[in-house]
Amino acid sequence: MFIELDLQSETPIYTQLVDQIVEGIASGVLQPGDPLPSIRSLAEDLGINLHTVNKAYNLLKQEGLLQVHRKKGVIVQPDGMPGVTEAFEEKLRRQLRSLAAAAAVRGMAEEVFAQESRAVYREMIANRGRG
Amino acid sequence: MFIELDLQSETPIYTQLVDQIVEGIASGVLQPGDPLPSIRSLAEDLGINLHTVNKAYNLLKQEGLLQVHRKKGVIVQPDGMPGVTEAFEEKLRRQLRSLAAAAAVRGMAEEVFAQESRAVYREMIANRGRG
Numbered sequence: 434m435f436i437e438l439d440l441q442s443e444t445p446i447y448t449q450l451v452d453q454i455v456e457g458i459a460s461g462v463l464q465p466g467d468p469l470p471s472i473r474s475l476a477e478d479l480g481i482n483l484h485t486v487n488k489a490y491n492l493l494k495q496e497g498l499l500q501v502h503r504k505k506g507v508i509v510q511p512d513g514m515p516g517v518t519e520a521f522e523e524k525l526r527r528q529l530r531s532l533a534a535a536a537a538v539r540g541m542a543e544e545v546f547a548q549e550s551r552a553v554y555r556e557m558i559a560n561r562g563r564g
Numbered sequence: 565m566f567i568e569l570d571l572q573s574e575t576p577i578y579t580q581l582v583d584q585i586v587e588g589i590a591s592g593v594l595q596p597g598d599p600l601p602s603i604r605s606l607a608e609d610l611g612i613n614l615h616t617v618n619k620a621y622n623l624l625k626q627e628g629l630l631q632v633h634r635k636k637g638v639i640v641q642p643d644g645m646p647g648v649t650e651a652f653e654e655k656l657r658r659q660l661r662s663l664a665a666a667a668a669v670r671g672m673a674e675e676v677f678a679q680e681s682r683a684v685y686r687e688m689i690a691n692r693g694r695g
Contacts, residue, residue, distance in 0.1 A: 445576075452661075452662040452665070455662070455665045455666055455669060456661060456662070456665040458665070458669045459664070459665035459666075459668040459669045460665075498669060514669050514670060514671065515670055516670055516671055517667070517670045517671065517672050521666075521670060522680075525663060525666065525667060525680065526680065526684055528659075528663055529663060529680060529681055529684040530583075530587060530684050530687075530688060531583040531586070531587070532656060532659055532660060532663075533590070533681065533684050533685040533688055534583070534586045534587040534589070534590035534591075534688055535586055535590075535652075535656070536648075536656060536685070537590040537685060537688065537689055538586060538589045538590045538629060538645050539645060539646055539647055539648045539652060540645065540647055540648065541648050543682060543685045543686060543689075546681060546682070546685050547678050547679075547681050547682035547685070548678075549653075549656065549657065549660060549681075550660055550664065550677060550678050550681035550682075551674060551677070551678035551681075553657055553660040553661050553664050554664040554667070554668060554674045554677050554678070555674060556661075557661060557664055557665055557668065558668055558674075
């Protein structure tokens with residue numbers, strides 16, 4: 434599994450898990466239908482609490498990015514990813530606003546911030562289809 | 565005070581506090597040298613724990629955005645804001661990556677993501693100097 438946690442980080446562990454799974458899907462490392470480790474085995478591998486993995490998987494299930502089956506286990510959504518909903522746009526803008534504010538107070542110009550955003554998106558999907 | 569908390573949010577309260585103070589500085593609502601409420605009075609006003617406010621103020625102090633004086637109390641950094649450090653760039657990219665991933669899996673195109681970033685930055689600083 435490609436997950437690496439930073440236990441010193443301000444970012445909660447379940448958020449780090451969510452982020453890395455979403456990045457795995459976005460970059461194509463995880464394909465629709467791909468299996469994820471069971472809650473128990475991922476918790477053991479990472480040395481973290483079952484509830485933390487459960488919280489991350491549940492959030493991703495609620496967002497429609499994962500499916501949880503009694504038999505097949507946890508898999509990446511095979512029936513089409515969710516689209517850009519109004520709720521998603523709102524949340525994205527709120528989070529971008531917080532990053533833009535942090536950048537702006539430090540004197541990073543609008544153009545640089547927009548370029549960073551673009552570059553990060555591009556890098557992430559650069560390897561799609563090569564795996 | 566302009567702070568509004570969402571107690572139902574997944575985002576921790578201290579993070580919401582930090583974000584809103586940084587946005588206040590970025591948008592010019594809070595100017596260098598401006599006083600912020602004391603820890604005690606802000607905690608009381610918002611109905612939250614002293615430690616939560618303390619954690620937010622401490623983080624902002626560590627980042628160089630606030631100063632905490634025994635006499636003057638808590639004020640917005642009057643001696644120049646911190647610049648864009650390597651550590652800041654790294655953190656910004658990591659956070660942008662997480663947002664870009666969430667956008668990409670939902671089919672939001674690179675161009676749209678970059679435009680959203682730009683728009684959010686622009687909106688935030690649009691009122692600077694009018695206050």
